[in-house]
Amino acid sequence: MYSLAIRNGIVFDGEKFIGKTNIYVDGDKIVKITNERLDAKEEVNAEGYFVMPGLIDAHLHLTGIRGGSLLMGYLLDDPRTRLLRAANWARELLMAGFTTVRDCGEPNSIILRNAINEGIIPGPRIIAAGSPITQTFGHAELSHSLPLEWSIQLGFGEICDGVDECIKAARKVLRSGADFIKIMATGGVLSERDRPEWPQLTPEEMSAIVREAEKVGTYVAAHAHGDKGARIAVEAGVRTIEHGSLITEETVKLMAEKGVSLTPTLSIQELIYKYGKQMGIDPWGLEKIGQVREGVINSIKLARKYGVMILAGTDLGFKTGLDIDMGKNWVEVKLLVELGGLSSEEALRAATGNASKMLRLNTGIIREGYLADIVLINGNPLENINDIARVSTVIKGGKVTVENGKLI
Template sequence: MILRQRPAVYLCLALVGATLSTAALAQQQEKTAATRTLVRAGHVLDVKTGKVSDGQTIVVAGDSIQSIEPTASVIAGPGDVVVNLGGMTVMPGLIDVHTHLTMNPDFDPYRELISTSAKEAINGVVNARTTLMAGFTSVRNVGASGFVDVDLRDAINAGQVPGPHMLVSGPLLGITGGHCDENLLPIQYHVVGDGVADGIAQVQHQVRQNIKYGADLIKICATGGVLSKGDDPQASQFTLEEMQAIVADAHRLGRKVAAHAHGAQGILWATEAGVDSIEHGSYIDDASIAEMKKRGTYLVPTLYLEDWMLENGHLPPFYHQKMVDVSAVAKKNIKHAMESGVKIALGTDAAVYPHGLNAHELDVYVNQLGMSPLAALQTATVNAADLMGWTAKTGTLEPGKWADIIGVEKNPLDDVRVLQDVKFVMKAGVVYKGEGGGAK
């Protein structure tokens, strides 16, 4: 999606930190006072195997899982907090590797032009909470102007506002006049997107600058996009050599690279350059599929947005036709990639449609593309954690990992749509929704 690029205008997120309720903040600050938190679950789902274990207690110490044991063998001690989830099915918190928390689904060009980093910071606080309450305890934020997502991540980590664990990219890297530039204003304004860079030396500088100001990963625009003026989703943007330079610097400096890519040539070049994930992948073909399988590159489809946008979107004509064209081919091509064995991690492009509807993406994978429910859940847990480099921290319920736990009314392997109504959310040992939750 297009990013509204603006000069860096920072707003102290403490001004909007009141969205974190007093009860949740107190719980976060005082959780170490309790010996343990005992999450008593009717059923615990192992997302690696699909096995369901009944009558289990997840023992949480601090922000991590200490053990998972039969409830009958875990006796509450003095100071323990007991969370009784009755007959709920419990599983690891979900992960969305393609979000834009500082943005909202309003693509009136005038509104895009009057956005500021201050407004986007406020958006981020609201949307981070919404995303967490929907059961998504970790996200990658792949594009924000003014490094606002860096500030949002830091505010969440400091306990100022509620939100998921975040990896953030800062401004997207793109070419002059491409999907990640600012193309709505005429030349006399001389407005250039935050991450625009042309040529090997400039793209290397931009990678290093993004890392200097706090980026956890690098996001590039390898092709044109849909929600941007004057570019073609099928046309390549960066050259192969430019992308190779980007990836070489990013990887040497310990950052992964995500590539926005719709067109087949751009997908292939980005994969050959060594990016870690292809975002969207609408026109993916057999050559790209073969190269991605060879290199172990992840595909991050963003498909539910097409359904939502075609039904509810009110786009300017220069966006609308591109949305229609991409939507006509993307699901067929991505289903082929899935069936061919390309690794899939769940991403939604939340902000193209309203935040909090992220789990609808799983419904598309299962009920439109034919993916098994377990494989779909793995895209939002095991696979997504692997892509983020967080396998040791999250993605499954195991001792030593973050206590990121969600609960739903029935087994999502029987109906994946149940994840659209998550009843219980714990992130890093703090309950935000459900029994004992303070941020309601």
């Protein structure tokens, strides 16, 4: 006898549309997909609903920061207060249909992950980077005007220079419980005085970090806007390029060859571009956003041309109360269609099957043997991508956790 049956939904399995069928679950796993009617202890009637894998946001930051200034948040908020706010975010993410998120830099996310896994609070599965690794005068310093000691005290990035320090930093991050390593391979938008096109960390430093990650069976994700830093990161063996807004055709070709994915993070760019000023984004962020926002559309085009896998990742780290917001992370899927030119099916894949493959997850695809992380949508996002916002039921690990939009 199966523990759960999800009957008669119209199913997109994370890779392709398969049409009307039944999904049978035993414990936390999908065990059978068939048109046959079999008995189960619990039933979900999905007649008239669109059924797909739980959504995956492959790039966010569970900072718990209010307002738009990362720097002020890290400087002035107690990390415990931020953690409690982020616990709320986790619940909202689950209710929005996200059963897995990859946190690309926020030490608290390791604690959140553990609390969710223990069943203390509701939330998605969290794949956590802990502290991102950055060089001195690097992107994860946020401000380059503070005394360096203060940057270290902020507790956001793990700052290191030279191969030996990078090895130590990688081991410290892994020791803290990180699932993978995030590095800053170029400057960025929300860091004060570096430029997105500037490479950061040397090839030797990046290779050393990749080696440490691979030794414990994991991988490196690289924040990279500029082409030079992105190229060095790809050559050093990172698995995912984050942002990639200024990468050239040559680098994209190399990514395709080496099986490296691109997370274009359109949501954060639109958020800062449209609402940055009213949100109180640090002034350097407002100044630098135009350049990366324009570039990334070309990067997506190139990625599609060469078959580089695209992942849906918002890069949200704020609660904004706006139409682009933590808890509305499906906005990335819409933007991938509206701005990125992806088909609806490609965009759904970016938030499910692609992430499953690139991040080596046992979720994100509706297939026998995979975790039963499944959502029901009141609509059809293949026909109208806006319907991705209409998640009504969320099943995580074989348990119905959200029903008719309410947490149970």
